[in-house]
Amino acid sequence: MRQRTFDLRSFALILGLTAFGAVWATYNLMHVGSIRDESTVRPLVWVVFATPFAILLGWLVARRREMGLAFACCFSLYFFSFFVAQRIESLILSPEQASAGGHGLYFWMMIGIHVTAGVGLAIGRATEVAAGEPTAGRRPAPTPESPAQAGDQP
């Protein structure tokens, strides 16, 4: 049996770190502008990596027991967002236009996808509370009234 409650702490942690990651990614993207040389490699890596990594940190702080799920989701977000952003860019711009602009649209799309997914994950995890499961990663001692269940495992 599952009860629908809102885990505010998980929501705030995941959303807060999503925002932090997105701000850091945006700062790096704005900092490099359209320059694409060796000096901009690390900032551009931060652009694509910061938000999924921040979401992962927020998720782990909020719900350490969901480590496997958190890794899988954040890795998938990081990995597939490259292809999705590139596909969207190719629908809007020709390869020459995209290249001339330093693939700016592609990088902005990445941040957009990450933020959207981060908000979705924050809401999803905050509303996904199993019966008897603590809301903030704290596990109450089993009592005769509320025994620990195998179904607690995510």
Next chain:
Amino acid sequence: MTFPVSYLPQRWVTHVVLLALVVIGANLIAASLRAPGYTLTIGGSLDRSLVGGFYASQVNRDGPRYRWTSDDASVTMYGPMIRAGALLSLNFGWLPPGTAAPRRVDLQIDDSPWTHLALPDQPRRYQLLLPPGSLADGVIYLHLRCDTTLVPSDDRPLGVRLNSATLSWPRATPPWPTAPMLLAQITVLLSWLASARTIRLANWPALIVAGLLLGAMVFVAAAATIVLAQPWLVSLAYASVVGYGICRGLVTLAPRIAPTASTGFLRVILLITLAALALRLVGLLYPSFLSHDLVINSQWFANVQFGTLALIGRPYEFRGRLSVISPTMFILAAPITLLGSRANALQGLYGLADGVTPLLTALLALRLGLNERAALVAGTLIAALPMLFTALFWGFPLQIVGQALSLGLLVVMADDRPYRTPGWLLVGLLTVIVFLIHNGVLLLIGVCLGLYVLLCFGLQRAEGWRWRMWGAVLIGASLCALLLQYFDSARLMLAEIMAGPAAVVPTATAESEAFRTSQIWVGLHASFAPLSVPLVALGLVYLTWRSHGHQRLLSIAWIGSALLFFGVDLLIGLQVRYSYFIAPLACVGVAALTERIQGRLAGRLVTLALVALVVAVGASLWVNGAFYGTRPSVNALTH
């Protein structure tokens, strides 16, 4: 069984401080034993990671190597921390023909102007006293700026010719090791001790002995190659921490993957895996080691980092046909460049992936019905198989990582149990990544998975979930890979084919075809050396005969996929490295043959000799390739 995961004692601070003192003392002893200085030959085997703005290495008529500078060149020189009295000698050669002498060269240290030299048109050696404090942090970044000359028949603007640079310091001054080096050494030692503790390799006294041995190796390396010690140790420190993380992960996962395996088996196979990881990373992260294909892979990597995911090439394996290069490997490696160079990110990642192969192969052997001892033999064989080291040397990151992930998928396929929905989603994710990582890997594993599903459908009707679920994984992952990447790839390749094959593929003559066919057989024999092809074939047949149920179907599908592409190679010359793909199963097959003779002492000795032969050949091939630049034949990987 369970492994304790706490690795440090409660008095860990005391131990770290003691370890730091031991490390500092050992470094001082090592430094006092070596000469107070060294010469870096410009253009020699060690300078590749230390110079910038120089042209390719050249050899003089009478022997010495050298490089020409461009208008702005740099040399990085590592040493001990010396406040004053260090000397820098620069050995210059002739000026470029037609240059008005003297040529002014401005020298700059650590971004601060230092002095200038007026070079005459003849070889000169300058000995300069470094400014006080310039070697206080143990490293100097020397910049050489000068005008350039264009000489006939050479389109390079040439500055000056540098033959060597020598850094020396007074013997009386205590040469303190640098903080990054000390920190790196302590991190390396702690990480490996912690890894050993994690797999309960031994109790603390034995660990201390092991730590001292490890420390001795580190210090000998530091003393013998001070020119490269610091960057090498820093890379090794990062790799050691990652290795420890992998060790922790494997200790948690291995008992779940092989619940019936004994503690002793898991401990030994983890030890073999860690040894394989260490052997690979020590070579791959050696600063002067650059894999053969690193330049082109780095270029593709840079393109992905700058936002270009459409990478197009004409690989030799596809006989020069147009092909889309998958960005997957570079996407996976990108975050590592936040910690280090592109070369270290690429080589470190594929070294880590390749290093886990022994564990996966041993688990596969267990799932295919071998006993634990035979599974350890299989793990050791794959850990040291020369073909794998050849791939590391030549630098095929897409295939290496693709192979490791494919092997993981095949281990999952060999499992008897159905999974719950999250498990199948993870399997699907892994399959998509495997399909995306490389065209050749996609063809081999895709055909293998397809054959497996067909065989299960035809022969394993009683367990209908298997062909249904794996069929769904195959179709879902194929669609995903097609949409994300191969749609464009197929469009480009179709356009190429429509343009006519003669446009890119040279017309084959009877002689060239005969030579190509003969090379296929040469490559096949080289692939499994020092194991012979008949032994490998016998092992594969025996393994298939002795296994049961869907594991037998998996073996048939795996062998069938490799044989299919062997036939394709014979017919049209499309190479997808089927020997490399089947190498783990080949090792399991050979290990299955040894299982029959394990009961007798003579049989165990034969097995030991076989394993020792493979380890000796593989390790010597790798050490010679990574540290001495001896290039292994690529024949083993041409097919």
